[in-house]
Amino acid sequence: MLRKVYPFWRLQGVQLISVFVLCLAVFAYLQPAQTLADPDSWYHVKLTTMMRDSGLVRDFPWTQASLYRTIFIDQHFLYHVLLLPFVSLAPNDLAGAKIATIIFAAFSVTAVLWCLKRWRVPYWGVGIILLLTSAPFLFRLSLLKAPSLAIGVSIIAYYLITERRLGWLFFWTWFYVWFYSAWPLVVVMAGVWIAIDSLSQTKLNLKIIGQTLISKNNLKLVGVIVGGIVVALIINPYFPTNLVYLKQIFGMALTPYHTFVGIGGEWYPLAPFDLPENLSYPLLVWLLSTLVAVFTWHKQTKLSRSSWLIAVLFLIYTLKARRQTEYFVPWMVISSGLCLRDAGLGNLTLAYLKNKFASWIPKWVMKKYVLVTLLVYAIMVVPWGLSHGFRLAKAALANKYSYNTMLGAANWLKQNSPSGTIVFQSDWSMFPMLFYHNSQNYYLTGLDQTFMYEYDKEKYRQWERVVKGEARAIYKIAHDSFGASYLLLEKRTPAMLFWANRDNRLNRVYEDSEAIVYKLD
CATH class of the missing domain: 3.40.50 (Rossmann fold)
Known part of the structure; x- marks a missing residue:
């Protein structure tokens, strides 16, 4: 039997490497030469160099009127470990951290596209257009902070949950806990997956739902995640101080501190009417795919339903804290791809659309001169619109703090x-x-x-x-x-x-x- 030979550019590895290289170029271009957009960047680089020169930082007397003075843990421990080679080998440690951020951000975007491809989402490459034209997403991923990599880490965790790669998931959860304080997201994603799994049964009654919730597969999944978290918390360089710190992690997520404490602007709510302006293309595609999913709900799978619900949760959280756009945007892209896949996007060709919707479209629209006019308009306007977010992100990153601030x-x-x-x-x-x-x-x-x-x-x-x-x-x-x-x-x-x-x-x-x-x- 002859093996089918694909063109070189259609090979999966080549496509993903091309995506990664493109992302490297985009994020390298976005990074300004001698400025940093977020003050926390200096802290991350300084703590990394202190770790390199003096070992693990266990005490933090540098903030005398803060909890850090008494119960300090490095909640970005593995992030700082990953920064080490970059800040050590580069001529300037801040520039080295920027190089790391470019690579981390490219990894996160590639992780989204990799998952879409693994889930056989048709036209998965369109996702890169939606991701790389969203100004808030580009801005957040370009900051010298852990989320530039944590977004990719969380999405791969979701892939491992849905594919039930339990061995990998255990160690990935362990890594996540040591890497970044947003690790409770793994529990949320698993909870959504199990809930959708239970509610997706053909016969919906409390007995069947209960049996599914406590089924052997779901109990294994919960056990692996809980086991990974417990092991990561106990076999931890900051144990047992890190257990006391858990209260603050959950407190920051649930308490509306912005109403009585002067916190960073990223933690303030995003007005609902600001969403279309900030997230225009991803939001438009997600709303349209949601509408399609509603009319084809019987075709939607557990994967598309759970990803859609996670996107909704991040929408709610974004309205509470605007920084969560860094998660909301990729989850909109993932949810849109999966919902449209299950709705039959694979059949979406020009011929299919013409046959399907010809009776709905006025005849004058199908005239050649009208189609040519629409095509010219699209060629002139759409690229400008897509590049608008790119330009906004570039400007926001450039007009910030110089290396020599203070x-x-x-x-x-x-x-x-x-x-x-x-x-x-x-x-x-x-x-x-x-x-x-x-x-x-x-x-x-x-x-x-x-x-x-x-x-x-x-x-x-x-x-x-x-x-x-x-x-x-x-x-x-x-x-x-x-x-x-x-x-x-x-x-x-x-x-x-x-x-x-x-x-x-x-x-x-x-x-x-x-x-x-x-x-x-």
């Missing part, structure tokens, strides 16, 4: 203050830059304001009143309550600056275009 003030403090001196900073988001440039001094808070709030609510309110310019007694609060010897004030906090300049016990010792340093006499 370098002047950090170096002055490093050279003119004893090691371990506490600095009261006016902006918690500047901590990663200060920490990166000067780990000799200690600061008050950074990375996440919920950690300061949970550490001492009264001190959080005191700090908040000072930086908002609501408290005149800056010296008393900074020196007496927080034990600070220096005050670092960003010039973009005019209200605080007003009172600082009127306090005789604050001695201005350094100033540049970004910040002012006061010594608390």
Whole structure:
């Protein structure tokens, strides 16, 4: 029997490698030369270099008014391990981390396309257009943060769940727990899969649903995931401190901190009317595929139904925290592909459409000149629309922080203050830059304001009143309550600056275009 020979470009490995290379080019182009878009990037690079030079970081005295001071764990441990070769071999550690981010982001996009291909989704390559034209998705994946790789890790976990690759799933869950704090997503995906499996029975009654829920296969699946999580939590470099930290992980996901704590903008809700503007093409395709799935519900499989429900969950979570677009976009693409596959997308050809919908289409639309006009319009307008998100992401990444942000003030403090001196900073988001440039001094808070709030609510309110310019007694609060010897004030906090300049016990010792340093006499 003769073996069928496919053209070189149709070989699965060649196609996926081509996707990966294309993604590398896209994310390399998006990365600006000497700027970083997210302050946390400095923290990740600094912690990685500290791990390389001094071993595992177990104590974190650099945020004196935060939970990190008492219960620190590296919740991105394996992410930092993966960063190690890049920050060590590159001439500049920040540039090395950017190279890693480009590779990680390309992996995540390729993972989505790989799953679509494995699930035999027709026209799976269209997914790359939807992914690489979504500005929020491109922006989030281009940040020097764990989600650039975690998105791909979570989607592969879902593939292992649906294919019941239990051995791989055990170790993949273990890896996920050590890699990133979003690992509870594995439990959510498995729960959705089991629920859809139970509700997809031909005879829906409570007895059959109950039997399916506790079936041998589903119990094995639950056991493998729970086993992987338990082993990862116990055989862990941060055990048993990491068990205490679980409360904060779930608290951040469930508590509406944005209503009473000044947290990062990425955790604030996304208005429903902003969705079409930010996620136009993926959202349009997903809504259309949802409509198709509704009319062909009897054809939809457990795989398409479960992926659709996961997409809905991320839609809800995105409305709660806008950063979740990084997950919502790929799940829209996955859900759309699977729903259309089960609806019969494989038969979708021009001839099929003409025969199927000819009676619905007005005859004048089928005239040649009309079709040519529509084709010309599509050629002119569609590429511009598709590139719009690409341009938005490029601009958003470029107009951010330079590598040397806060370098002047950090170096002055490093050279003119004893090691371990506490600095009261006016902006918690500047901590990663200060920490990166000067780990000799200690600061008050950074990375996440919920950690300061949970550490001492009264001190959080005191700090908040000072930086908002609501408290005149800056010296008393900074020196007496927080034990600070220096005050670092960003010039973009005019209200605080007003009172600082009127306090005789604050001695201005350094100033540049970004910040002012006061010594608390």
